[in-house]
Amino acid sequence: RTVYVNGDYLPEDEAKVSIFDRAFLMGDGVYEVTSVLGGKLIDFDGHRARLERSLDELDMPHPSVMDDLLDIHRELVRANEITDGLVYLQITRGAPGDRDFAFPDRDTPPTVVLFTQNKPGLADSPAAKQGLKIVSIEDLRWGRRDIKTTQLLYPSMGKMMAKKAGCDDAWMVQDGHVTEGTSNNAYIVKGNKIITRALSNDILHGITRAAVLRFAKEAQMQVEERNFTIDEAKEADEAFVTSASAFVMPVVEIDGASIGTGSPGALVPRLREIYLEESLKVAI
Numbered sequence: 502r503t504v505y506v507n508g509d510y511l512p513e514d515e516a517k518v519s520i521f522d523r524a525f526l527m528g529d530g531v532y533e534v535t536s537v538l539g540g541k542l543i544d545f546d547g548h549r550a551r552l553e554r555s556l557d558e559l560d561m562p563h564p565s566v567m568d569d570l571l572d573i574h575r576e577l578v579r580a581n582e583i584t585d586g587l588v589y590l591q592i593t594r595g596a597p598g599d600r601d602f603a604f605p606d607r608d609t610p611p612t613v614v615l616f617t618q619n620k621p622g623l624a625d626s627p628a629a630k631q632g633l634k635i636v637s638i639e640d641l642r643w644g645r646r647d648i649k650t651t652q653l654l655y656p657s658m659g660k661m662m663a664k665k666a667g668c669d670d671a672w673m674v675q676d677g678h679v680t681e682g683t684s685n686n687a688y689i690v691k692g693n694k695i696i697t698r699a700l701s702n703d704i705l706h707g708i709t710r711a712a713v714l715r716f717a718k719e720a721q722m723q724v725e726e727r728n729f730t731i732d733e734a735k736e737a738d739e740a741f742v743t744s745a746s747a748f749v750m751p752v753v754e755i756d757g758a759s760i761g762t763g764s765p766g767a768l769v770p771r772l773r774e775i776y777l778e779e780s781l782k783v784a785i
């Protein structure tokens with residue numbers, strides 16, 4: 502695989518970053534994952550805009566490479582012959598040469614890394630037909646989940662808790678209400694109405710979420726942004742998650758209780774189709 506590190510395109514085993522890198526020592530980095538379908542980037546502008554916001558919220562300088570990100574994404578997709586897959590992008594506060602809690606000088610060069618993941622058939626994964634089984638866990642993450650940082654230990658533990666429970670993923674719960682999935686936003690459906698937690702510091706402002714809610718409204722579905730509980734989710738007609746890599750993915754079981762018939766219903770598969778179709782139209 503060809504990867505990008507700080508201005509260079511290199512074979513992955515030649516790419517190196519410092520042991521003093523702030524992301525390695527402190528989780529002081531931000532990232533984005535953009536999906537590729539048919540060789541084109543889905544929602545690139547949204548991911549770029551959120552990346553800028555993440556940098557601003559952490560008072561990280563914008564690296565000069567910000568203007569070249571689209572070109573770098575495209576070059577990696579080309580070099581690695583990606584038809585369907587993902588582009589991972591990470592920017593860290595750099596490697597000041599020693600370990601220190603205080604932020605380094607603003608002129609410390611950031612570390613910028615991008616690589617691709619090849620995922621043939623990404624948009625027709627069997628999980629989209631079967632639906633996911635979810636277990637609920639307490640949300641024990643920090644309070645700025647709106648910033649897309651590389652501090653992913655708790656979500657990673659959540660995936661393992663899900664695995665141990667025989668499930669595909671976990672929904673996290675805070676003060677009795679679902680925040681989001683370990684790496685996706687969470688929704689329930691009642692009749693023609695889609696219910697999902699409102700945006701705040703409690704959840705990541707999903708790029709897929711924004712697009713899906715827009716398409717849902719255009720398709721005359723109702724959208725209600727409010728908190729919901731696991732008990733309410735268990736009684737829902739349908740449920741789903743969204744993310745850049747999963748698109749719209751049905752949920753068919755929560756804490757052992759079947760959602761609806763226990764198979765993907767009517768609305769969620771339709772919403773998935775709409776999302777894929779509309780997103781592909783404007784992919785770049």
Ligand code: PLP
Pocket residue numbers: 534681682683684685686704705706707708709710743744745746
């Ligand atoms: N919530 C969390 C915690 C995530 O990690 C992600 C994606 O990685 C999402 C939601 C979905 O965001 P997006 O649709 O921008 O991929």
